[in-house]
Amino acid sequence: MIYQSPTIQVEQLEDNIARLCFNAAGSVNKFDRETLTSLDAALDAIKQQPNLKGLMLVSGKDAFIVGADITEFLGLFAQDDAVLLNWLEEANKVFNKLEDLPFPTISAIKGFALGGGCETILATDLRVADTTARIGLPETKLGIIPGFGGTVRLPRVIGADNALEWITTGKDQRPEAALKVGAIDAVVAPEALETAAIQMLNDAIAEKIDWQSRRNHKLSPLTLPKLEAMMSFATAKGMVFQVAGKHYPAPMAAVDVIEQAAGAKRDEALQIEHQAFLKLAKTEVAQALIGIFLNDQLVKGKAKKASKQAKPVNSAAVLGAGIMGGGIAYQSASKGTPIVMKDIAQPALELGLGEASKLLTAQIKRGRSTPEKMAAVLNNITATLDYSAVKQADIVVEAVVEHPKVKATVLAEVEEHVSEDAIIASNTSTISINLLAKSLKKPERFCGMHFFNPVHKMPLVEVIRGENSSEETIASVVAYAAKMGKTPIVVNDCPGFFVNRVLFPYFAGFSGLLADGADFAAIDKVMEKQFGWPMGPAYLLDVVGLDTGHHAQAVMAEGFPDRMGKTGKDAIDVMFEAQRFGQKNAKGFYQYSVDRRGKPKKDIDPVSYELLGNTFGELKEFTKDEIIARTMIPMIIETVRCLEEGIIATPAEADMGLVYGLGFPPFRGGVFRYIDTMGVANFVALADKYAHLGGLYQVTDKMRELAANNGSYYQA
Ligand SMILES: NC(=O)c1ccc[n+]([C@@H]2O[C@H](COP(=O)([O-])OP(=O)(O)OC[C@H]3O[C@@H](n4cnc5c(N)ncnc54)[C@H](O)[C@@H]3O)[C@@H](O)[C@H]2O)c1
Structure with missing residues (x-):
């Protein structure tokens, strides 16, 4: 045995080949701090071993390495830049140490090699996968970019265009697709994985494979003719902006980093990656998306636990x-x-x-x-x-x-x-x-x-x-x-259970704005483009059906008369009484038709403006901030009430319910993440400004208490 720790074991095989096995105690291998330190020590031990001619990385689990330990992220990212930079530099030294070993190296990949797992295999000279492998860099989905050299090594291995696609979409790739672009060198059956890897490594040791020049290629600037480079990056930016949009900055940052580092050698290129990583790690979007990932794990964990008590x-x-x-x-x-x-x-x-x-x-x-x-x-x-x-x-x-x-x-x-x-x-x-x-x-x-x-x-x-x-x-x-x-x-x-109970106060906020003369299409635009909802409230009501909405609203008014009881006719009543039920009968706030290609089409309908105008008078302008405050405050306070009353067990579950049930913008993480990001005291002050609008705008005593104690709903 060359090296042993609770996460990594290294042994010497025949032909002077070292076999490094990632084999953590849990169900999967992941890159937590312990594994990184362990890998560093293992590589030192390998370097000191005389006569070694090659290194093979393998996993003792079903998957290679599933990625970095995301549970460590929020705490880590909250630290000072200097601490975070130090973490990046220390981690990257380990990957460089692996890449710089004085003999050829190979990864034998099965199952997931994602994030840090993918960055590990990119640091070796050769890569063999079995048919179960799934390889990729999903970091942009968490609002960050790869931080262990992924943006540097991947484009140098598979070319800028392919790497831009892999990194900006964050999708994991099947082995055939990875082989096609050259991310791996062979795909074999699971039972043949290690034998095939040893064979390929021996070929490299015997100089039948020119591993040195492959390695040099990774250490050098990206070789791209200037015009081609400009085209690649310009196309990628256009595509990324269309797909990710302005609320998700990480994919675009990844394109920038790859472009900026294209002319640089490895170590300089890594510095560019570090700097971009530092900036993204501190964004509210990254916190929200990482929060969603962790909440999703919690919810899945609860379901898994339930299945043990469940009847089949x-x-x-x-x-x-x-x-x-x-x-x-x-x-x-x-x-x-x-x-x-x-x-x-x-x-x-x-x-x-x-x-x-x-x-x-x-x-x-x-x-x-x-x-x-x-x-x-x-x-x-x-x-x-x-x-x-x-x-x-x-x-x-x-x-x-x-x-x-x-x-x-x-x-x-x-x-x-x-x-x-x-x-x-x-x-x-x-x-x-x-x-x-x-x-x-x-x-x-x-x-x-x-x-x-x-x-x-x-x-x-x-x-x-x-x-x-x-x-x-x-x-x-x-x-x-x-x-x-x-x-x-x-x-x-309770009436409305959780999701509808918090949705209808939002609709009430929307109706209140219309009663004061707001334009529903203007509200939709703000709530979609600025706040990030997939549909604004008028469009959503049309999709749900105004008959359904009208009925559910009455149930909510009966259930919570103090806050949700109605005093007069609102916009939902106006549409309902005019039999404008929404998409189902092609008329609601908007009118619906089918375009030439058979796709549903939504248009402004002067009739609905006339109907609303007859009831509520002239149109008035409202600022974006007013629109967001007047619609969102009621939803937010009602969500908090659901937590305080035990309707929902945790902020994590509430936020996942909102994201999965209503399409609450993921980059905001959910209501509780939104309040925490804004600061509870700031939210309370904002709601107090609108308290005259009625019970739905009154914060609870507990919220005030939390604000006074400088508290938050999530613990970092
Ligand atoms: N449509 C939605 O968006 C939505 C969303 C969530 C929950 N729900 C709820 O789901 C339920 C069904 O809604 P839907 O939209 O599918 O309604 P629907 O009108 O499309 O379907 C109801 C079906 O029930 C059948 N039915 C009536 N009496 C029956 C009986 N005695 N035995 C068996 N079948 C009978 C009807 O023939 C009809 O096919 C409702 O409780 C609704 O509130 C609806």
Whole structure:
């Protein structure tokens, strides 16, 4: 044994080859500080070993190295520039040490080699992957750029154009794609990985492969003719701006760094990378995106824990084959849980199955599925008008029309037909879970399972705990949602549950602005372009449907009369009364048509201005800040109330619910990250300026207390 630590072991093989194995104690290898220090020491030990002729890097896990330890990032990035720069320089010395060894080196890659893992393999002279490998630099997705030499080595290995694409998109690559651009030198079967790597290393040792000139190429400036360089970078910048947009600066910074460092040798190029990294690491966007990554891990961890307590769900049933029922059936079937879809009307069943076929056909067209897979998914859906097929279901999801009496009847009926221990869940969006539970003999087996439309696209599922829901019921529904590929978040029962409870105050803020003469299209523009929502509130209401919105608003007003009770007619009422229901009947705030290529089109409609003008008078101008404050403050305060009342368990889950359920701009990280970034005291001061607008603008006592104590919702 040449070297041993809890994360790395180095042994000497025949032919004077050293085998360095990353093998941390946990389930994966990642680059935390301990592993970096260990790698440094291992390389020193290797350098001191006489007679070595080559080094092979391998992993003792299913994956090579999944990346840097992101849990260390927020704490690290909060430190002074000098500390952060020192960390970068020390880490890069280790990678340079690996690159500068006096003999050829090779990486044998299986599974993920991402971020720091990818930067490790780039520091060796040769790379062999097996068919399970996934290679890439995802850092820009976290609002930063690669910091361990990725922006320097990758363009020198695979060319500027390819590297720009890899780094700015952050996507991981399959081995065939990596081989095609020269990121790796061979792809082999998993069982042949180490043998193939040793063979290639021996070829290099025997000078059959010119590893020295490959290495020199990595240490030198990028060789690009001037005109070509200008074209590459200009094209990349145009593309990046279009895709990432102004709110996501990291991809553009990556292009700049590669361009600036193109004429430099390795060490100078690395300095350019360090400086850009330092700047990005301090941005609010990086904090928000890293926060989202960590929150996502937390939510996934909770789902994983729940699956240990869950009852296995081998077959499911959905009642109602409408928009939601059809979507739920498709999602369950395509993720491998057979499902019975029951309705009371044959045409509804045909519609539900038709929707599933449409989605599957689209996937085949995009090359993401095959006719065989499509047949298998459709075979997993049994459409029926009869309850008897529901008998063997482990879980039944009720998704019939949104009517308390109909749902009560259907729930009581289904309980008569299912097995003793089957779980029953409702996809209601507005009816109290505690109220619906009253129709069941065994309310402990019941909870809410609130999907979002369209089911196959929207990642969130709210799992709603009623006062009688058992923990096993909740755990089983959470596990089933996760098995369907969704992100489940558990909330307690209240009007609107979590997502709609915080959405409607935002709509109320929007309606208030319109009542004071604001232009809805101007509001949408600010909320989309400035704040970053995928749709502004008027457009969102059109998509949700103003009939649905009108109904849900009434439920919220009844649930929280002090804050959400209405005093007069608002913009939603005006649209509803004029039967402008939104996209569904082509008229809402906007008007909708289909363009020549068959794509849906949205236009300004003078009629809606006339209707609103008749009720609220002349249009007035509002500043961007006023628009953002008046719409966002009610949503933010209501989110805080949900946390204080225990409707949602943690700021992390609330923020993920907002990002996944409503498309809250990821670069802002969610409501709690947004307040923390602004400073709780600053937020309270801002809300106080608008307190005269009513109960939705009144901050809670606890918020005031937190502001006074200089506190925050997240701990760094
Ligand atoms: N559409 C959305 O955006 C959305 C989002 C989240 C939740 N939801 C909720 O999902 C549920 C269904 O909504 P939808 O939009 O799919 O409605 P929908 O009108 O498209 O479908 C309802 C289906 O239920 C069927 N049905 C009626 N009575 C039945 C019975 N006794 N047994 C079996 N089937 C019966 C109808 O034939 C119809 O096919 C509602 O509770 C709704 O609030 C809807």
